[in-house]
Amino acid sequence: MSNKAIFLDRDDTLIEDLGYINHPDQVKLLDGVDKSLIELKAMGYKLIVVSNQSGVARGIVSEEVLGEIHDRLKQLLAEKGAPLDRIYYCPYHPDGVIEKYRKESDWRKPKPGMLLAAAKEMDIDLTQSWMIGNSVRDVEAGLQAGCKTILTNDVSHSEQHKLGEPNPDYRAVNIKEAVNIIKKHHRSAGVSPVQNQPLPQTITKPPPQTAEEQPQPQPAKPKTPPVEQKISSSSIVGNRTEQLLDSILEQLKSMRRSDMFGEFSTTRFLAGVWQTVVWFCLLISMWFLMYPTKQDNSVLIALGFALLFQVMALTFYIMHGRK
Numbered sequence: 001m002s003n004k005a006i007f008l009d010r011d012d013t014l015i016e017d018l019g020y021i022n023h024p025d026q027v028k029l030l031d032g033v034d035k036s037l038i039e040l041k042a043m044g045y046k047l048i049v050v051s052n053q054s055g056v057a058r059g060i061v062s063e064e065v066l067g068e069i070h071d072r073l074k075q076l077l078a079e080k081g082a083p084l085d086r087i088y089y090c091p092y093h094p095d096g097v098i099e100k101y102r103k104e105s106d107w108r109k110p111k112p113g114m115l116l117a118a119a120k121e122m123d124i125d126l127t128q129s130w131m132i133g134n135s136v137r138d139v140e141a142g143l144q145a146g147c148k149t150i151l152t153n154d155v156s157h158s159e160q161h162k163l164g165e166p167n168p169d170y171r172a173v174n175i176k177e178a179v180n181i182i183k184k185h186h187r188s189a190g191v192s193p194v195q196n197q198p199l200p201q202t203i204t205k206p207p208p209q210t211a212e213e214q215p216q217p218q219p220a221k222p223k224t225p226p227v228e229q230k231i232s233s234s235s236i237v238g239n240r241t242e243q244l245l246d247s248i249l250e251q252l253k254s255m256r257r258s259d260m261f262g263e264f265s266t267t268r269f270l271a272g273v274w275q276t277v278v279w280f281c282l283l284i285s286m287w288f289l290m291y292p293t294k295q296d297n298s299v300l301i302a303l304g305f306a307l308l309f310q311v312m313a314l315t316f317y318i319m320h321g322r323k
């Protein structure tokens with residue numbers, strides 16, 4: 001029987017991304033990684049890191065030091081009870097300064113070479129496996145290998161999806177939420193999971209955008225009546241408003257998810273306090289409105305305070321997000 005695996009990106013998925021790490025002491029596990037990997041291990045998954053390491057080709061770190069960095073990563077996780085099964089990395093880059101490593105490679109994500117090699121060497125059923133990473137390259141490699149994919153660290157995912165980019169199967173604010181998604185998928189095994197993003201239609205690479213490769217002309221449409229043409233400008237405004245509301249909603253959703261899978265912080269606590277005060281002010285203003293001898297001034301004052309405290313709550317939320 002084949003194994004199943006979780007393929008994990010390294011930088012900004014398991015450890016802090018400091019640009020190019022070139023010393024074992026720089027390896028710092030991200031919050032919640034150890035517990036998340038323990039849970040994945042308990043679910044029967046092999047834990048395999050797949051990482052682009054073009055720093056080798058660029059002369060920033062040698063393969064020897066990279067080996068020490070990875071030994072440190074394995075040691076840190078083993079000490080926490082979440083040992084990795086294997087680490088694959090790609091040292092190559094076409095713009096590398098070291099000739100030995102200056103080349104294209106099927107192992108370099110978004111190509112799926114590392115995942116395919118692991119599948120062959122470790123008898124892994126890729127259709128039962130997942131790729132978790134914080135970049136579109138991770139998603140594309142996972143999709144091309146036939147895995148399910150989760151894009152993490154995606155708090156700012158309200159930005160519009162870029163043309164040609166592959167859609168992950170799921171999005172998560174961090175690895176803790178990613179694990180919850182996988183657990184949910186297990187619970188509903190055999191049933192289509194409820195997804196927070198649509199499944200990708202294809203797993204092909206985005207086509208190059210050249211002038212010759214414009215989208216195919218659409219079949220001729222019946223002529224639009226003049227009345228509908230007049231409406232078009234207002235419908236554009238409507239669409240923009242809809243997009244704006246969608247992006248606000250997405251941002252609020254990601255804030256809530258960050259709260260669920262984040263750690264305690266003073267700024268977030270203060271944001272919560274001020275948010276509670278806002279609700280209190282709104283309740284008072286409603287009470288003033290329903291009061292038989294209501295005074296408009298009292299309602300306005302209560303609403304004014306609600307607005308002021310809402311600004312303070314948002315300020316603390318933003319400060320928390322920028323930490």
Ligand SMILES: [Mg+2]
Pocket residue numbers: 009010011012013133134135
């Ligand atoms: Mg990364």
